[in-house]
Amino acid sequence: MWLTLLGMMLISVLSAHNAPTDAWKSFFRVNQVLNVSWPHKVPAVFMPDIPLMRVAIARMNTVPEESATLQRFFSIFGSVCRGSGGRAMFVDSGANEGFWSLLAAAHGCTVLAIEPQPYCARLIRAAGERSGVMSNVQLRTMAYAENTSGQKPCVPVGICKGTASYAQGKVTDIRDSAYSVQVGEECFPVPLVTLDELVPSEFIELWHLDVEGAELAALRSARKLLAERRIRRIMMEVDSMQRWRMNIHNKLRIDESLAEVKAIFEGWNCTSVCDNQPFRLPSHFQWGGAKICSNMYCVAPDNRD
Secondary structure, eight states: HHHHHHHHHHHHHHTOSSSSGGGGSSSSEEEOOOOOOTTTTOOOOEEEETTHHHHHHHHHTTTHHHHHHHHHHHHIIIIIIITTTSSSSEEEOOOOTTTTHHHHHHHTOOEEEOOOOOOHHHHHHHHHHHOOOGGGGOOOOOOEEEOOOOOOOOEEESSSTTTTTOOSOOOOTTTTTTTOOOSSSSEEEEEOOOHHHHOSSSSBBBEEEEEEEEEEHHHHHHHHHHTTTBBOOOEEOOOOOHHHHHOOOOOOHHHHHHHHHHHTTTTTTEEEETOOOOOOOOOOOOOOOOOOOOOEEEOOTTTOO
């Protein structure tokens, strides 16, 4: 969830820069603002020192859900990535500015970072090179589709926006109830891809999904991987109403989509990151007024953590 908040805070800052390189003339060490104990073998991870970036990361010290998510990622990276010699793969879908990708790379995982926005991709590359981990990161400026025959979405080039959605083959903002198209004068046509195509033979130790409404399209793009049980863990953000609408206004289709997601995770052990209790997707689109933990962590059948 914090990535979305980060994107919301950064949009006005990043879009104000005409030259992208102006945004990352200096960097700061992440462990200078996080209250966590970093294993001494993990190299320092740096992020661009642009306005509000430190504030967004520091929120993970004080917001319980974000802190719980951070600790879960640290636990997984420490047990799965470290000592694997790069054999363990972490797929970061909706990588945004690359925080999770760089942490995984620093712990020793091979990282496949998928991010449609070219400005975000520049931030990832700059931070990865400054952190000395870019050799462990494959960076792809792409968007997911269950097939690749559709029209390419055209993505704005001058911003890194955490609330941008590329579902249904168009660019929208999940905060906008009308789902108006969010494309400026300059845009980048994003290639559509399936995860099956990107990972033809390897196992994925952890797939992180934070894709602002394209969750179902992303899951459908991994049909072969899921059927062959080559994805061992999935961390997915699920709580936003706008996100789960997937740009679909018809309630029946929303219910059908949720039912399909539930079927995909049949037999998986899915828990809430906040309290490690079973996470239950709704059978229909009714969250009610209760606050839920937005991050669902699922472990595949026959796999142990």
